[in-house]
Amino acid sequence: MRANWKSLSIKLWLTIITAIILSVLFAYSLSQYYYKNLYVEKLKTDLVNEASLLGADYSGGEITDDFKQKVEWFNSKNDSEVFVVNNPRELSACLPFEINYDTLISEEERQMLLEGKAVEKEGYEKRFEKNIVAAIIPLIDDDRLEGIIYTYIPVDSITVLLKEFAAKWIAAVLLFLIVAIFFTTKWLKKLISPIKEIETAAHRVSEGNYDIQVQVRSHDEIGKLAQAFNDMANSIHLEEERKKEFLENVAHELRTPLSYVKGYTQAILDGVVKNDEEERKYLQLISREALRLQRLVGDLMDLSKLDSDSFVLHRTPIAFAQFIEDVLVKYESIIKEKQLDLQLQLDPDPIIYGDEGRMEQILHNIFDNSIQYTESGGSINITLIQHKEDCELMVTDTGNGIPEADLPYVMNRFYRVNKARSRFDGGSGLGLSIVKKLVELQNGKIEIESKVKRGTKVRVVLPTIKEEWNS
Amino acid sequence: MKWGIALLLAVLLLTGCTSSNTFTKINKGESFLATVNIKDTSLTFIDENYHAFATWDISEPFTGALLLADKDTILIYGKEMEKVQAYSLSAGKLINSWEVGKGIVNMQLLHDGKSIVAVNQSNHSIYFFNDEGEEQDIVKVGKSPLTVLQGVEENRLYVINFGDTKCSVINLETKKVDFEFPIHSSSTGSLLREEKDEIWIGGHGDGDQVEENLYIYSASTGELKSKLKAPTMPIKFLENDDGIFVLSHGTSSLYKLNDQYEEVKSKVVGVNPFEMANFKEDVVVAGYDSDEVYVMDTETVDVKKTIKVGEGPFQFMLRE
Numbered sequence: 001m002r003a004n005w006k007s008l009s010i011k012l013w014l015t016i017i018t019a020i021i022l023s024v025l026f027a028y029s030l031s032q033y034y035y036k037n038l039y040v041e042k043l044k045t046d047l048v049n050e051a052s053l054l055g056a057d058y059s060g061g062e063i064t065d066d067f068k069q070k071v072e073w074f075n076s077k078n079d080s081e082v083f084v085v086n087n088p089r090e091l092s093a094c095l096p097f098e099i100n101y102d103t104l105i106s107e108e109e110r111q112m113l114l115e116g117k118a119v120e121k122e123g124y125e126k127r128f129e130k131n132i133v134a135a136i137i138p139l140i141d142d143d144r145l146e147g148i149i150y151t152y153i154p155v156d157s158i159t160v161l162l163k164e165f166a167a168k169w170i171a172a173v174l175l176f177l178i179v180a181i182f183f184t185t186k187w188l189k190k191l192i193s194p195i196k197e198i199e200t201a202a203h204r205v206s207e208g209n210y211d212i213q214v215q216v217r218s219h220d221e222i223g224k225l226a227q228a229f230n231d232m233a234n235s236i237h238l239e240e241e242r243k244k245e246f247l248e249n250v251a252h253e254l255r256t257p258l259s260y261v262k263g264y265t266q267a268i269l270d271g272v273v274k275n276d277e278e279e280r281k282y283l284q285l286i287s288r289e290a291l292r293l294q295r296l297v298g299d300l301m302d303l304s305k306l307d308s309d310s311f312v313l314h315r316t317p318i319a320f321a322q323f324i325e326d327v328l329v330k331y332e333s334i335i336k337e338k339q340l341d342l343q344l345q346l347d348p349d350p351i352i353y354g355d356e357g358r359m360e361q362i363l364h365n366i367f368d369n370s371i372q373y374t375e376s377g378g379s380i381n382i383t384l385i386q387h388k389e390d391c392e393l394m395v396t397d398t399g400n401g402i403p404e405a406d407l408p409y410v411m412n413r414f415y416r417v418n419k420a421r422s423r424f425d426g427g428s429g430l431g432l433s434i435v436k437k438l439v440e441l442q443n444g445k446i447e448i449e450s451k452v453k454r455g456t457k458v459r460v461v462l463p464t465i466k467e468e469w470n471s
Numbered sequence: 472m473k474w475g476i477a478l479l480l481a482v483l484l485l486t487g488c489t490s491s492n493t494f495t496k497i498n499k500g501e502s503f504l505a506t507v508n509i510k511d512t513s514l515t516f517i518d519e520n521y522h523a524f525a526t527w528d529i530s531e532p533f534t535g536a537l538l539l540a541d542k543d544t545i546l547i548y549g550k551e552m553e554k555v556q557a558y559s560l561s562a563g564k565l566i567n568s569w570e571v572g573k574g575i576v577n578m579q580l581l582h583d584g585k586s587i588v589a590v591n592q593s594n595h596s597i598y599f600f601n602d603e604g605e606e607q608d609i610v611k612v613g614k615s616p617l618t619v620l621q622g623v624e625e626n627r628l629y630v631i632n633f634g635d636t637k638c639s640v641i642n643l644e645t646k647k648v649d650f651e652f653p654i655h656s657s658s659t660g661s662l663l664r665e666e667k668d669e670i671w672i673g674g675h676g677d678g679d680q681v682e683e684n685l686y687i688y689s690a691s692t693g694e695l696k697s698k699l700k701a702p703t704m705p706i707k708f709l710e711n712d713d714g715i716f717v718l719s720h721g722t723s724s725l726y727k728l729n730d731q732y733e734e735v736k737s738k739v740v741g742v743n744p745f746e747m748a749n750f751k752e753d754v755v756v757a758g759y760d761s762d763e764v765y766v767m768d769t770e771t772v773d774v775k776k777t778i779k780v781g782e783g784p785f786q787f788m789l790r791e
Contacts, residue, residue, distance in 0.1 A: 062722075087681055088704060088721040093743050094675045096509060096534070096759070096785055097617070097633065097659060101678060114742070114760050143761050144723055144742045 009192045016184050024173050040133055044120045047135035051149040060141040086147030113138035114145050131155035194222045198229050210237035249414035253296055257289035299430040306437045313355040321346035321384055327363045341379035350391035350464045354442045362438055365431045366395050366458050373399035393460040402450040410448060411436045495525035497560035499543060502791050504750045506757055506764060507536050510783025521766055521776050536788045539602060540584035548575040569604035579619050590616050597630055608646040612639040620663045629670060631658050652693020655686055662708035665690055673705035681721055701726055707747045713769040716754055718747045727772050736772040740765050748787040757784035
């Protein structure tokens, strides 16, 4: 582990070790407290029991020497100190007179003893000049406190015991700490290593190396982070590819019309043109290519706007059927020219909330494509149906159709089904991707179904608004 | 009408407040034996038929009470009390208090019925008051004086110094210490037999030594005349027609002696008794730890009756 105090592993390590040490210390003090208390309580009970058993031999009257000797004999065989006191002065009998003498028992204790209760003591006793745990039981004859049995154990012995206990404790704790530190360090290393891997990988991504992948070993947060990192790297990679492709496409698309313009212009300038008719033909070609360039640049600007957040839709309620019919008016002549059979089934109900200009752009694009790719004598069917909360526009043609392999990509930028014939189709290859974007911006969706040689069906679903808008 | 009710309520309220400081009234003609109970600081009044009939629960740390010559005023005193308090028995309330300062452990009424002697342990002095509580004289004596005894014939006051090993004898005429004589330590309790030139002094003993004897000194010279065995810790003496009674609290024993100081009877009585008195024809003993008063037959020294009193009866106060 590197000695970098700011590193996460050191912080985690310190936190865990501190927590372990604190809990050990807490457990130790708690155990000391309970040990001492339970032990002392047990000791007191034992002392009271011992004294009570001895006291049971007292049969009343003056305390005899025989009784005292018995207790003395017991004392000699026993750990605790036991003795009988029958000196009234020691028993605080003279207390109202404030005799200048430290009695063995206090006035309160005397009162308790007179009531027949045992007295338990703990603390420093001046008489014995040591800390003791003591129990006193009264020897009562006819309410008279004839004497007491005093039994005590010096607390020093408990302290010694506690010290012994503490030594063992500390040894065990040290062992535990060493083991805990060892395993914590190992575990933390294992835990942190994927993060380090991700860090290294992130550096490499920032250097432009996008195909790097971090190994996902676990399913915890770090595992998920690694997975997310991999996804992110993939996305960046893809985006980079797309950007590259897009630029290539743009360059390619611009180059062709430019070379036409350049070529014909040069031809005119060089005087290669034989007559006015030919010159006019060349100028028409130049104009057409300039128009293509203009449309291409316009589409590119549209796309760039659509991609940015600043794109604003000016939405108004639109009676969709009427709107479609209005747009179709512009196609009357070309339809007639191409002898196409146009079938309309438009439900007048749907009212959509959309940007008129953008809706027109969408319809133009779809109709353009249908008309363009349908041979003379074919038919185009336009249907509008109101559903519960949305409406569905279907434009079905009997055109060339799109090969199945190309179908998923037709709405990608610059994607062309027939790469070879593209230049004269007039499209920039951006139309459908702009349509898709615009439909989505108006909360709708667009789908294309197609079969080669059979025709294509374009479905546009858009949300409708309620009747109130009408009124 | 409303005013009347309000006034009535006010009067009830006021009397209610004042009555909380009054005690059971003790009729003037009534004889009683009262115990001063120092553990619960109360007075228990017992009538001639040995029935406790009143308890005064006084919230003062008092250790003694003295009945004055008017047989109605009692003085309450204690070492920790700043003032000596005067109560009227018949009114059952505090009527006066004397500013004497802390340290009073004993008070006695002298035979003239006017002078009051107060033993002050805080400055080891004897104070003389008139019955109005005015200080007349102060006489310095030995350490921690406790027991005082008036010798009528010689007009003397014997002061037994509990914390000292001497007895101070004050001339009541001159209010000066006439002479002092050595006595044993922790001495208390005394009996003056002037006709025999004897002063009997008991005690508790010294250190862990328990006093077994009572000492008889010459009342005029202070010379130790004799020692009598009275185990253990004789602290109270009494003489009547039946003999001399000695109360030893260490063994809770009551001894009855004849003229020749021979023990004629002895009895274990009470629990840790400190106080004994003549009441009517009987000898009464108070058991400090048993909270009881024992009425003894003076002839047989048998307990005739036991009366429960307050906690820690330490002193008697009689009115006959």
